[in-house]
Amino acid sequence: MAYTGVRKMTFEELFIYIISKGKKDNTYKFALGKFLLDYSLSLRDIKDTKIYYGEISEAFLKYYWFQECKYKIKQDFKQNSQPIVITIIQNFCGAEYIPDSYDKYFKKNKFKEDLTKLIEKKCLNDVIPRFQPEEYNNFYFHNHEKVNKKYKVPSNDDKFILLQGEAISFLKKNYELLHKALILEWAKFLEKTNFTPKLISKIENLGETKRNSLTRFKKILLEIDNKKCFYCNCNLDNDDIHVDHFIPWSYVFDDELWNLVLSCSKCNLKKSDYLASENSLVKIQTRNEKLNLVQTNKDISEYYHSCKKAGFLMGAF
Template structure:
C-alpha cells in the first residue's frame, strides 16, 4: 500500500499493475469520494470526472495528457465559479486562478466557458495545466487511490490509467459519474451556505455541456453534406429543422466529440432521445469518420485525432451495459 501524506509533491507515481478486483476498486473509489480521503478539496471530484470524460481519448497504452485533463478542469470550474458563482473555498488555488484570469481579460461574470474566445480558452487551459493539475492534483489523488487507478509523470505531463481500472470505469461509468456529481454537489453546498436554493444535481451533471453545437453542424455539412444520417433524406438547414445528434448519448459520454456527432432532423432527434441507434449504423458512422480523418481541414483532423473504431464500439457496448436502450431506428 502506498502511503503519502504530501502526495501533491510527488514528481511521478508508479501505478500498481497487479490484478485488482472490482470490490477493491469500488472500495478505493468510495473512500476517495468520502471524507476519509486525504484530499479534502473539490479536486478529487474534478479529476475523477476528468478521467471519465477522457476514457475514450486515451492512446493505446491508456495515457491521458495533462492538457486533456486541464481542458476538462477548465470547463467544469469556469462554469462553476465564473458562470454560476459557486465558491470552492477561500484557499482554492483554481478559484484564484480563474478570478485573476477573469480580471486580466475583463470577462463579465455569468459568461460560460463556451462563449470565451478560443484563444482565451487555450490560454486558460495552459494555466490550469501548469498551476493546478501538475502542481496540486495528480500527486494528491494518486496517494488517495494507492496507485490502483493511475500512475503519472510530471516530466512527461501524462497520466496512465491502469488496465484493471480502465475496464472497471468503462463498465460502471454511469454509476460512478452520478456518485461523483452527488458528492460534488454536497461539497459545493457546504462551501456556499448562503445559497437561497440548493444546488441541483442535474445542474452539476450537465455543467460542462455545450450551449451550442453550431460549429459541429457547419463542419459536418461542409465535409459530408446536409442529409440525415439515419434516413439519407435532405435536411433543410435554413429552416432550422436540422439537429446535431450525439450518436452515443451525451448523458453517457459526457463529452462533445466530432466523431460521435451526426446530423438528423429535429423531430428524429427528439424521437431518439437517449437511446442507442441500431447496431447497423456503426459501420456507416465509421466510414464517415474515416473520411473526416483524411480531410485536408486541419481543424477537423484535430478533432479526429483520438478517434478509433475499436474504442468507439466499446463505448457503444458499454453504454448498453450501463442501461441505455439499443436498437433505435426511424
C-alpha cells in the same frame, strides 16, 4: 497462499475511498474523477493510454469556469482563501458577469491556452497523486514521491499519466453509477459554502446545457398577462415576443412560470443573465399575486436576494 495482511482494494472500493475520504480544502479530486470517467467513456480501445496534463487542465478549466463564471458557486472551504484554479480564472476572466457560452467566450477571448497552461502548472501536481494512495491498486501510473507528507513530482516529469486498460474498462462499465456517486460527493462538499438552487443538477452539468423550449410558457403568458414587454412596456409585435427569465436561468436552473415574463427581443438580449432592479422585483411580485402564481411562487424575493448575494450583477432594468 501465505497471508500478507494487506488486501489490495478493488477499483470500486478505491474509487469510493478516494471521493469520500481525505483532504477537504478543494474539489480537485472530484474534477479529476469526472475527467477520468468522461475520458474513459470516450475511448474506443481498451488499452493502457497516455493522457497528457494539457488534456486534464482543459477539462479543469471547463468545470471550474462553469462553477465560477456561470453558476457563481463559491469554493472557499478554507478561511480567507480559495483554490488556485479560481484565482487563475478570476485573474483572466475578470469578476464581471460573462453572458456568452463557454465556446463563444473563448473564441472572443484568445487566452484559453495560457489559462490552461497555468492551471496545468499550478493545480495538477497536487491532485494527480491523490488518486494513487500508494499501497493500493492504482488507476494510473505516474511519477512522484512523497517528501514530508507532500507530493513531489520530479523536475524532468513527462507530464502525463498512464491510465491502465483495466481501469478504463472498469470506468466505462460502471460509468453511470460512479458518476452519480461522484456528483453526490461533490455537491455535498459544495453545499457547505453555497445556498444555490439545484446545486446537484448544476454540478451534473458542468458544460453547455440544452435549454428547454419556452413556447408553452409564451402561450400561457399571452393568455393571462399583458401583451407588453415587462421591462420597457412597449407593445409586443407578434413576431417579436420573447420569454425572459426574471431571475437568471443560470441561477434558478429551471423554467418556472412565476419567474417568467414576456419581453421584446431588445430587452431580452440586454437583460441576458443580469439581475433586474428592485423596482422590477416589486413589479413581478405584484404580477404574480394578480395572476395567482403565489402558491407556486417559492418566494421570488428570497431567490432574488440570494442570487444577488451569490454574485450575479445588476443590469440596466
